[in-house]
Amino acid sequence: MWRVLQNCLLYVFLLCTVAPALAGGVLRLDPQAAGQRAAHQIDLLEDPSRILGLSDVQGPEYAERFLPASLVEGDINLGYSKSAYWLRLTVQAPQDHIIRNWLLELGFPALDHISAYIVDKHGWRAYQTGDMLTFDQRPYPHRHFIFPMLLDPGQITTIYLRVESQGTLTLPVMIWTEPALLVYSQSAYGLLALYYGMLLALALYNLLLFLSLRDPVYLAYVLFTVSMAIGQISLNGLGNQYLWPDWPAWGNVALPVGFALCGAFGTWFTRLFLHTRQTAPLYDRVLFGLGGIFAILAAAPLALPYQWVAVLVSLQGISFAVITTSIALFGLRAGNRSARWFLLAWSLLLAGILVMGARNLGWLPTNMLTTHAIQIGSALEMLLLSFALADRIHLAREEKEKAQSETLQAKESMVSALRQSEQLLETRVIERTRELAETNARLRISEARLTELAERDPLTGLANRRRLTEALYQALNQASDRHGEGALLLIDLDHFKPVNDRCGHEAGDRLLQEVARRLHACAGPMDTVARLGGDEFVLLLPPPQSRSTVETLADQLLVSLRQPVDTPAGRHDVSASIGIAYLPHDGHTPEELLKVADLAMYHAKDKGRDNWSRALATDTQP
Template sequence: MSRWFLSLALLYLIGTSNALGSALVRDAPRQPLQQAIQYYEDTSASLTLEQVLQQTLPWQANGERVLNKGYSNSRWWLKLELDNPTSKTQQRYIEISYAPLDYVNVYVMDGGNLLAEFHMGDRRLYRERPLDSPNFVFPVEWQPEQNLTLYLEVHSEGAMQVPMVMWKQKAYFEHQMRLETVQGLYWGGMLIIVLYNGLLFISLRDSTYFWYVGSVLFMALMFTTLSGQAYRYLWPNAIQWNNVALLFMICLACIFAGQFSKEFLRLKTLMPRMNKLMSGIMGLCAAIAAVSWWGPYHILVQVVVGVTIVLASMAFAIGVYQVYLGDRSARWYLLAWSVFLLGVIVITLNKTNLLPANFLTNNAAQIGSILEVVLLSFALADRINREKLLRFAAQQALLQTTEKMKEDLEERVQARTQDLEALNLQLEQLSQTDQLTGLKNRRYLELKIEEEFNRCARYNHVISVLMIDVDHFKSVNDQYGHAGGDECLRTIASHLIGGVRQPPDVAARFGGEEFCLLLPETGSKGATVVAERIRQSIHGSVISSDEAMFSVSISVGVYTQTGGDYNGEQALKNADAALYQAKEAGRNRVVVYGIT
């Protein structure tokens, strides 16, 4: 019974002490101190520790929520009474887990005695901190049954919030290791995305990837600065830079994210007015970044937070509109910005004391950012795939068009080739044909004689040549004119064509009124028969010209090569010699070379 009574009494004392702003040092790994905090706002920012101890100030109990006063120019004094009810010495770490606070001065009092003091803040050198931590952590030690009073003087141009937790030393280091693991995973994921998309930018030369990589990089630096890790690892001695780094990173992240949105969603083409508005917001961010070194930080940071909300809201609205238009990539974009916008809204409400401070609200924007960049990577990958499909479709269409053009060209070339071949054949025939008579000309005859004589010589075959001359052709021209002479030659040509085999026989005009017949595979007897048949046919025909009618005769010389030296030129001479004999013998006759 007495044990139950003691337990109830202990619970009553704990509740009473919490209500009065004091707390017992419990045997717990982690102990929140929100209810133990009493605070006073020093609007004049002039009170010293001695004045605080001497004056009776209207301390206010904080309650269950994390102390969060938004953006304030005042100095805030915090008071905590912490009792060690045990008979053992107790050692604890007290952590203020909000790294952007400018000045945090801690005074540990035992009654009127100052036992220890710590001076921290992101406007002091990092190495001056009592513990190596991105947040503000200091040790406190209680003697048995000792009551200590902690006074904290806190001032910051940024958001004013003081989340305080008391840790056992082992629990604190385990907690710190978990946080650093999470930060490492966050940075690792961001770096993978930066490197992957950076390589894509180098490979594709698409500026969209450059702006995306920049937005991811500066967003990661922004949250790393906000968590205090940047001051810890990147610039621990750069106090002035650390004071403006967060503002600077937010501005650059907005600029790169805005330009990425403009190019990814093709705002210049699809939404020119929205493109100009976003360019104006990016210009404002650039101006804030430029004046961040000497401008009023507490005003600039609130402006930047507002600009960030406006930019994220615009991106969300543009994404909605693009999805409405049916842009497939805009779906990923809208989802990404929705997640990030939710994170920005949560952390903004947290900084303005409209939402309680906890792990989710303190890291909402960071969680939203990693989800956003992953989703935007999906959006870029989807765009790559769509562009690849479009390029493939375009290549297929181009290939089909090329094939069609190739086929058309081949058909045209083939038709043109046929036309050219026909034209060449026609030209060749014209070049080989006597225009008046339609017979082959002397040039063709000489080529054919050489060809046929070589062939007959190779196989020792017989070949005959006939030389033909119109008897008294000059008198025909004199009596009937050139028209009569031309008609005479045409008539003789028609008889020659009708009297030979074509092919392989060749009938040609040798020149003037002379004609020649080439008869391959024809002996002397056969050649004589052909010559006689043609002579009789011409002698018995009547030639009409300009109502005049007349007849002519021809003389024929025949030469047959049956062996020996096959020489076409000599054969022509021999046939011509036989023709001369026919003329001398009285004309209108056939004479065979070598036969008297």
């Protein structure tokens, strides 16, 4: 009994609510249709205050204010508005068909808040959805907003939709059977997959070209393509469904941010591709300014209301389309070969942007063409722009071949001139080579003489103090490495000064030369004979040496030096006093060894001259 009474009350209520709804007409559902557009049967009510509820719009005061949607053709597009809008739609299920499950689609994924109120077999159903909510809160898993309805055969019901959004209020409403929606969705998802596959292929292809050629125009196009994909994925609802289903805050702004970045990188690509900095500086500055505005708009959602940003991005998109086309035309008239393909490809995309901006502002009706204008334009643009990039590479190859041809001709002319002067140059080279060889020979002789002068005593030809010092350092190192002894013999002539004073310097020099010869005759091949100055000589015996051998050699030196020396002034008898120092026992530096040997030599003089003496223990003490 209660069930019957409940159904009676429900039908009475429906008659009360459906009667005013018939103003827009009843949409009779057709189970054979692939999908039914409901725009011509929808009544609209604007709610500027955004406070009306379902009970308010059902009441007599507002029910009569619903007006048929003002449409020429296509779907409802209210542009940008701060008002909330109520949509009222009356549908009737077919009388003689068993299908009861129907789906109402609101096919614009960028709407912020949607409330749906449907009376079906189970009574009132209320749904809350929109891109400000996570994807799992939707009543039906789809990129668009889908609302299920369970209708009995012949049932008439009124549907209320409340829509509020900061973006454009595009409201394409359709009714589907579930199988029909599934078939349509499969086709739509397949086409979108093909489209985004083309975007991905183009982005990867141009990225590889950038990595290979290091030309920034390819990087600009990659970034342009990626940012366009972000905006398109948000516009198509795939981002909210697959990429950021749990991030509605980003999903809400991804659409204007993506297209703002698309504009920023698009202006950069245009400047690089058309070389506007070199060919059209004024246009280049305009494009730079447009790109800067787009970049600011990409970050604007952080500070500005969404609606302001969306409107500005749409207006900028229209301005960008017009300006870029003008620049391409200018380049074409100026003979820029790249502008030909660029204009063909870019005009298609810009036409899509122009159509989308005009549709968002409500200047064009919403239909299949205007809704997917960017996808269509960008797909065609990608195909044509691939020709533009290929032509760009082909043009670079032609310029390279032309430059190579000119270079080859210049080389041939140079070769002809070089052949004429080849013999002359060869002769000059030979002469110059001979002169250089002679000069080098003279330099080597001079270098040898300088070295000889630097290390030899000019009177006797013996080593001088500098050469002796080097030999002493070598002997000290040998003594340290071989753990043996060397010896330094300091030889001072006795009574040389009277000979020099009485007979003259010529006789003295002759005597010194003879002494040097005798010392050299007594020395071994590895020994060093040096003259320190005046009548002082040194004989250095490198290690290893035994002290007995050293002392025997000292005796031989004394015997040799006792022999008379004939000079122009007569025969002279000389002798020598020898001081012996052992290294490294008596010193570790040349100075120490010479000092010790000098002391030992004076000991020999103190003993009566014409003998030798070793260093005493007191001589080696510091």
